[in-house]
Amino acid sequence: MISCKKYSHDTQVYIPNFKDVMKQRKYYLLEEELKFSKEERAAFMESLKQYSNYKNEIYRSKKLKEISQQIGQMVESAEGFTLKETDGWFDNVSVNRDLKELKNDYKLFEKTAKEITTLQQRLESLYENIGTRLGRYYEL
Secondary structure (H helix, E strand, C coil), rough: EEEEEEEECCCCEEEHHHHHHHHHHHHHHHHHHHCCCHHHHHHHHHHCHHHHHHHHHHHHHHHHHHHHHHHHHHHHHHHHHHHHHHCCCHEEEEHHHHHHHHHHHHHHHHHHHHHHHHHHHHHHHHHHHHHHHHHCCCCC
């Protein structure tokens, strides 16, 4: 990091750059303004170090859409196979009712998967925002 040193014309006074001021401000906040015990401060600083470890849990697998489509294909295939393979073993009314409920369950599953994907994206965005704001004041 290159430090910019600026001097005024007449007095040759050092004017620190913004990053130096912010770094000093961070330490000042930790050491002077906060009246927490050393144990409390140490626990807080340790929890900040753990922030990046949450990333793996927050950014879950993006395969939910693919899984939903695969289950949808299973449901579609199940209708044809079930009708042909259960012919004579079960009454057709029960089989058709079960298949109709299976399709309704899948529709609800697909809708929920889409909602989860939307909420997942919102969660990831909020995680990034929190990290950015905490990073302004603390080293994560």
